[in-house]
Amino acid sequence: MLVFVTGASGFVGTSVTKELLANGHQVLGLARSPESAKKLRDLGAQVVEGSMTDHELVKETVKKADGVIHLAFNHDFSRYKENCVEDGDLVRAMGSVMVGTDKPLVVTSGTGVVLGLPDRKADSPFKEDDPYPLSADWMHRMHSELPTYELAKQGVRAMVVRLTPTVHGAGDKGFIPRFIAKARESGVAAYVEDGANVWPAVHRDDAAVVFRLALEKGTAGSAYHAVAESGIPFKDIAGVIGKNLNVPVKSISQEEAGPHFGFLGIFAGLSNLTSSEKTKAELGWAPKQINLLEDMEQSYF
CATH class of the missing domain: 3.40.50.720 (NAD(P)-binding Rossmann-like Domain)
Known part of the structure; x- marks a missing residue:
């Protein structure tokens, strides 16, 4: 085709x-x-x-x-x-x-x-x-x-x-690299409230x-x-960032998210639990690649 x-x-x-x-x-x-x-x-x-x-x-x-x-x-x-x-x-x-x-x-x-x-x-x-x-x-x-x-x-x-x-992988220029850059700049890897909100x-x-x-x-x-992953707690993402940059991992309030993250504040607090069961069943899709947190450890710092 x-x-x-x-x-x-x-x-x-x-x-x-x-x-x-x-x-x-x-x-x-x-x-x-x-x-x-x-x-x-x-x-x-x-x-x-x-x-x-x-x-x-x-x-x-x-x-x-x-x-x-x-x-x-x-x-x-x-x-x-x-x-x-x-x-x-x-x-x-x-x-x-x-x-x-x-x-x-x-x-x-x-x-x-x-x-x-x-x-x-x-x-x-x-x-x-x-x-x-x-x-x-x-x-x-x-x-x-x-x-x-x-x-x-x-x-x-x-x-x-x-x-x-x-969507992660080597060469990513999306949200994760921007959160890493913000942590470098601010000296803290922040998450919003309890950080239990999840990202697929x-x-x-x-x-x-x-x-x-x-x-x-x-x-x-x-x-x-x-x-591939239905929902990763944002606190876990911030934890990997803090560990690899050797900066504190810290909770901030919803009101602080905007001033701290800038436009990224909206995304830091979003929760988007998502299923792909139909996609896997109907298309026969089976994800095989490394997961986000492991990829961050290997490719993002």
């Missing part, structure tokens, strides 16, 4: 590209810089040079492909809502040339889409088929999910893969397998969870 992959040279995208190539697929990667293009060619992928904001280029590329995995996303949190709206527009653009083809379209979202949803209990694992926000005004990442489900009703084998807040996690190579399996045999309209 010739697979068009947006974000193919990114942290998760590189693993997805390798996973697809290793399993007999061809990859057509979107690259916005010469460096990204070279990286993809070195991996053995074909390249389309351009930006995901160029919808006409994207649509023409989608027409050539047998399937699409959409990973690219602008992670500038200063304009998060706008980025989510733009991502939804891109999903619609890609899907518009796939209607009636039954080709697979795998769109990326996050397990945090249900955070704060009324009547959700923090100690109840978020399952793939659980109710999700029906309005993107409630959780902006639904701008990506809702059009995907609409396309699934229009003859596109469209589905969602939700990633965990931390997955290694990027395990996540890549979910994307491939969804592409190959996922069901239209489904959501899958790339979740």
